[in-house]
Amino acid sequence: MSAQENGGGLRGGTVLVTGAGRGLGREVALRLAERGFTVITGMRRPEPLHGLEVLALNVADEASVRAAATEVKARHGHLDALVNNAGILLDGATGLMELEADVLRHTLETNAIGPLRMAQAFAPLMPKGGRIVNVSSGGGQLSTPAGWAPGYCISKTALNAVTVQLSEALKPRGIAVNSVCPGWVRTDMGGAEAPRSLEEGANSILWLLLQAGSELTGGFWRDGARIPW
Ligand SMILES: NC(=O)c1ccc[n+]([C@@H]2O[C@H](COP(=O)([O-])OP(=O)(O)OC[C@H]3O[C@@H](n4cnc5c(N)ncnc54)[C@H](OP(=O)(O)O)[C@@H]3O)[C@@H](O)[C@H]2O)c1
Structure with a gap:
């Protein structure tokens, strides 16, 4: 099925989800498959996932x-x-003054450079109306500095900059690029104390695919509403 607009959102087509083996990526992939999308699940260590197409993929x-x-x-x-869902959080308990450059480099490589290199590699395969969704975090907001996981938060700020730059670069080709925050979600990364279910977190991401109009580009979103950078 080719991509078609449905009151703004896609109602079919081929979607690649990175980091789809667990957590939010897995949930988003399964939900898209339920709706009839052709879903390609990118995984560092490919494993079967409900009969979906699996692709070996390390974004770093x-x-x-x-x-x-x-x-x-x-x-x-x-x-x-x-x-672009794949992400790592390596410095949850670290203060900024103790943050090691190698930890920051490694985090940037996966969380910010990874999505950029994915866009560079895959945008050439995208038709007009294509979409790139960068799964960011409220921790990356410059307007509300977070006091936790400084390397992770810096990497998500960098990812947001990648979003804005990509949005401008791909506008002439009609490809929309946005950042989205899923909220604090119960996954391996979010932990058991997080207030949001996988379903709620995935909804925030899926809104950009299933409901947002393709003219929306270069924004930062949570639960279908714009949030400040
Ligand atoms: N959970 C939250 O509260 C929360 C809040 C805000 C934003 N986010 C963002 O949401 C996204 C998904 O988070 P999550 O909570 O689902 O995390 P998670 O449960 O830790 O899952 C992370 C996923 O990313 C994959 N991954 C990591 N590095 C990769 C690489 N180099 N190449 C390919 N895949 C890689 C992991 O694969 P492996 O199984 O191979 O490790 C795993 O599938 C992340 O970008 C995260 O920053 C999460």
């Missing part, structure tokens, strides 16, 4: 991303949407 590895794009082009010829 240039060669892996390039090979994945070649594979998707061969299998499908195009991609309607990319959900």
Whole structure:
């Protein structure tokens, strides 16, 4: 099925979700599959997921991303949407003054450079109306500085900058690029104390695919509402 607009949202098409083996990525992938999308699940260690298409993909590895794009082009010829969901949080209990440069570098590589290299590799496969959804975090907001996980938060601020830059770069091709915060969600990363269920967190991400109009680009969103950078 090719991508079609449905009052703004996509109602079909081929979507690649990174980090789809667990957590929010898995939930988003399964929910899209329920709705009839062709879902490609990107995983560092590929494992079967309810019969969905699996793609070996490490977003922190240039060669892996390039090979994945070649594979998707061969299998499908195009991609309607990319959900840059894969992410790491390595410094939850670290204060900024103790943050090690290597931890920050590693975090940036996955959380900010990874989504950029994914967009560079996959945007050429996207038609007009294509969408890139960058799963960011309220921790990356400059307007509300977070007092936790400084490396992670810096990486999400950088990801938001990637979103704005990509949005401008891809506007002439009609590809929308946005950041979204899922809220604080009960996953391996979010922990058991988080107030939001997987379903609630995934809804925030899915809004940009299923409800938002393709003209919305270069924004930061949570639960379908714009939030400040
Ligand atoms: N949970 C929250 O409260 C919350 C809040 C705000 C934003 N977010 C964001 O939401 C996204 C998903 O978070 P989550 O809570 O679902 O986290 P999670 O449960 O820790 O899952 C993270 C996923 O990312 C994958 N991943 C990590 N590094 C990767 C790489 N280099 N290449 C490919 N995949 C990689 C992991 O794969 P492996 O299984 O191979 O490790 C895993 O599938 C992240 O971007 C996170 O920053 C989460």
